[in-house]
Amino acid sequence: MELLAFGNTGWGDELFYATLMTLAVSITAMIIGFFFALIFTPLKLSKHKSLNLIGNFYTTVVRGVPELLIIYLLFFGGSGAIMYVASIFGYNQYIEINAFITGAFSIGIISGAYSTEVFRGAIQSIDKGQFEASKTLGIKKYVQFYKIILPQMLRLALPNLSNVWQITLKDTSLISVTGLVEIMRQSYIAAGSTRDPLFFYSFAAVLYLLLTFFSMKIINKLEMRYSRGF
Amino acid sequence: MDLELMTNSFPKLLSATMVTLKLLSVSLIIGLFIGLFFAILRMNKNLFINKFAYGYSYIFRGTPLLVQIFIIYFGLGQIEYLRSTFLWVVLKEPYWCAIIAFSLNTGAYTSEILRSAFQTIKPGFIEAGKSLGLPRKFIFYKIQIPIAIKQSLPAYGNEIILMLKGTSLASTVTLMDLTGVAKYIISTTFKPVEVFIVAGGIYLFMTFVIHNFIKYLEKKFSYQ
Numbered sequence: 473m474e475l476l477a478f479g480n481t482g483w484g485d486e487l488f489y490a491t492l493m494t495l496a497v498s499i500t501a502m503i504i505g506f507f508f509a510l511i512f513t514p515l516k517l518s519k520h521k522s523l524n525l526i527g528n529f530y531t532t533v534v535r536g537v538p539e540l541l542i543i544y545l546l547f548f549g550g551s552g553a554i555m556y557v558a559s560i561f562g563y564n565q566y567i568e569i570n571a572f573i574t575g576a577f578s579i580g581i582i583s584g585a586y587s588t589e590v591f592r593g594a595i596q597s598i599d600k601g602q603f604e605a606s607k608t609l610g611i612k613k614y615v616q617f618y619k620i621i622l623p624q625m626l627r628l629a630l631p632n633l634s635n636v637w638q639i640t641l642k643d644t645s646l647i648s649v650t651g652l653v654e655i656m657r658q659s660y661i662a663a664g665s666t667r668d669p670l671f672f673y674s675f676a677a678v679l680y681l682l683l684t685f686f687s688m689k690i691i692n693k694l695e696m697r698y699s700r701g702f
Numbered sequence: 703m704d705l706e707l708m709t710n711s712f713p714k715l716l717s718a719t720m721v722t723l724k725l726l727s728v729s730l731i732i733g734l735f736i737g738l739f740f741a742i743l744r745m746n747k748n749l750f751i752n753k754f755a756y757g758y759s760y761i762f763r764g765t766p767l768l769v770q771i772f773i774i775y776f777g778l779g780q781i782e783y784l785r786s787t788f789l790w791v792v793l794k795e796p797y798w799c800a801i802i803a804f805s806l807n808t809g810a811y812t813s814e815i816l817r818s819a820f821q822t823i824k825p826g827f828i829e830a831g832k833s834l835g836l837p838r839k840f841i842f843y844k845i846q847i848p849i850a851i852k853q854s855l856p857a858y859g860n861e862i863i864l865m866l867k868g869t870s871l872a873s874t875v876t877l878m879d880l881t882g883v884a885k886y887i888i889s890t891t892f893k894p895v896e897v898f899i900v901a902g903g904i905y906l907f908m909t910f911v912i913h914n915f916i917k918y919l920e921k922k923f924s925y926q
Contacts, residue, residue, distance in 0.1 A: 660772075
């Protein structure tokens with residue numbers, strides 16, 4: 473137990489901050505994922521073949537390629553790509569992106585692909601009459617989306633979004649390969665310096681279990697809230 | 703775009719694909735048995751056995767695969783007792799550690815898929831079998847299992863694809879699978895995009911084949 477003591481003698485405080493880091497990366501990634509979903513869901517539902525193709529390309533590639541490979545692509549290629557764009561604008565200095573941004577962005581791309589699929593399914597399962605009724609009432613397109621489609625969509629999407637959250641939370645363990653000090657990386661460091669990998673990795677597993685357990689509790693509450701009246 | 707690097711790295715990546723496929727197939731086969739075993743335990747009326755099976759699937763589905771591999775590869779070697787048993791022969795090899803972790807992980811997901819498949823079988827089928835005087839074993843193997851296979855195929859197809867992506871984690875315990883070799887080439891040439899296109903293309907091709915194979919099986923197993 474003294475291994476987990478807070479302060480300089482144990483790893484308790486380090487692991488606590490690492491857990492916060494995992495949470496921060498997961499939430500940021502989830503938000504980035506929502507933005508991706510916001511762009512790609514309309515593309516997937518669009519009537520134009522070419523826009524459709526772009527949307528399908530994104531979800532198929534990201535969901536068909538291992539997460540680790542995507543992380544390596546952004547980890548090794550990310551700063552190169554940004555420097556290339558910067559050099560067009562005449563900035564030729566070396567740019568280093570920090571591990572948090574790379575990590576959150578790569579996990580965000582992955583979680584975005586799953587969110588896109590969830591939103592697409594949710595919108596498609598909304599009764600067609602709802603679209604038609606709002607059209608006949610002469611409601612403007614964006615009011616229709618925000619006031620009629622979105623509230624219904626959220627109710628249908630929430631159970632699946634909780635799955636996406638679980639996947640995202642677990643995927644953040646992979647960005648430990650980039651050196652970002654989250655639960656996995658901190659356990660790796662602690663295991664290395666104390667020569668007690670069994671204890672620290674098991675403790676990491678417990679931390680992840682706690683995170684999934686409590687986030688499920690919260691999401692269940694949200695689900696109840698959004699399914700009022702059904 | 704460095705086309706020469708792409709053509710040069712293709713054979714290397716292709717031979718690494720064999721490692722990935724070997725990891726995938728072995729762990730899927732073992733995982734299927736583990737999953738079936740725990741799905742049967744889940745349907746047991748004994749509360750203790752039931753909870754045990756639930757705990758197994760909860761723990762393996764609630765923690766990242768990376769943690770599971772690390773516990774088995776780095777953690778288990780620490781137990782002095784294990785080092786003296788024959789298990790050590792298996793546990794000192796990263797290959798077998800990866801297989802054990804993958805099998806246990808996919809076993810947990812498979813047990814959930816099979817459990818829900820068994821539970822959606824209409825009780826009428828089993829009652830019909832009973833009233834025909836069929837033995838319990840016969841009902842299980844000839845009625846419940848074929849229906850469960852059909853029910854669980856779409857979800858199991860997804861699990862195979864998730865597992866294919868999961869095998870990429872073998873590269874974290876020094877195995878040179880497709881992702882491992884891709885990372886090696888990236889870190890020596892610093893051409894991530896080219897290598898990603900080739901390696902990602904191979905992965906996509908495999909998911910494409912698996913996806914269509916499952917679709918074909920679904921058609922074959924449907925009643926109509």
